[in-house]
Amino acid sequence: MDKLNDRFSTTMLTIALYVVAIAYLFPIVWLLLSSLKTGGELFSFPLSILPENPTLENYTYSWNTMDFMKYFINTMFVAVTTTVLTVLASATCGYALAKYKYKWLNVFLICMLATTMLPTEVIMTPTFSVILNLGLYDNLAGLIIPSINTATGIFMFRQYFLTVPNDLIESARIDGANEGRIFFNMMLPIAKPVVITLAIFSFQWRWNDYIWPLLVVSDPDNYTVQIALRSIVGADNIDWVLLLASSIISLVPMFIIFIVFQRYIMDTSATSGLKG
CATH class of the missing domain: 1.10.3720.10 (MetI-like)
Known part of the structure; x- marks a missing residue:
């Protein structure tokens, strides 16, 4: 009985840990995936988590537009x-x-x-x-x-x-x-x-x-x-x-x-x- 209770407690704590981890990671993952979307896809309806046509051009555009080296140095x-x-x-x-x-x-x-x-x-x-x-x-x-x-x-x-x-x-x-x-x-x-x-x-x-x-x-x-x-x-x-x-x-x-x-x-x- 004690082993069963210990296993149940461990399982419940593990599930709670995964739930908390997902709650913290979900906004970050959404931000990362959204940064790979085009401007039109960001506001498409219905919203989708995964980008249909992922692109890295957004990062190139951002790096060329923002003076990141100056801001990073500061x-x-x-x-x-x-x-x-x-x-x-x-x-x-x-x-x-x-x-x-x-x-x-x-x-x-x-x-x-x-x-x-x-x-x-x-x-x-x-x-x-x-x-x-x-x-x-x-x-x-x-x-x-x-x-x-x-x-x-x-x-x-x-x-x-x-x-x-x-x-x-x-x-x-x-x-x-x-x-x-x-x-x-x-x-x-x-x-x-x-x-x-x-x-x-x-x-x-x-x-x-x-x-x-x-x-x-x-x-x-x-x-x-x-x-x-x-x-x-x-x-x-x-x-x-x-x-x-x-x-x-x-x-x-x-x-x-x-x-x-x-x-x-x-x-x-x-x-x-x-x-x-």
């Missing part, structure tokens, strides 16, 4: 720079919160976590005022600086560093290592799973960011990919063929990042020698 610069700075800032702050024993650090941690309860829209106005006063409006630096600190990244590193034995750090100090060397040569390499996980998340956040670049950037030469896609939508009409193909092209870098680094996400085997 977005890549913002995403990579912000990711590197976010990882360093989060790691150093998380290490301090985990290993330094000062009462005011707990207060700082509570205040920091409290910021996660605030919607992003609440802090946009004061942040925009700061960026404007600093002369960073319509500048890629205005996209990077406000995005460096993230409570999520700091909390991830803090929780990870709490699992590292204090004896390991004390041994390094006895051997004459200073705090900078302990952090960069020992603690940061140990936290490789968290570094890669946060780097992937941060890169994804910045690559897909839309609202903040829409507020800060007005010069088309500084457009990121998402703002460039928004510029396709006109007041009177929308070039759906261009929009759909361009949207697929914009997803390619994120897809490559996921394929390359997915096996590194929270690789717990990297910490097996420290726990116990």
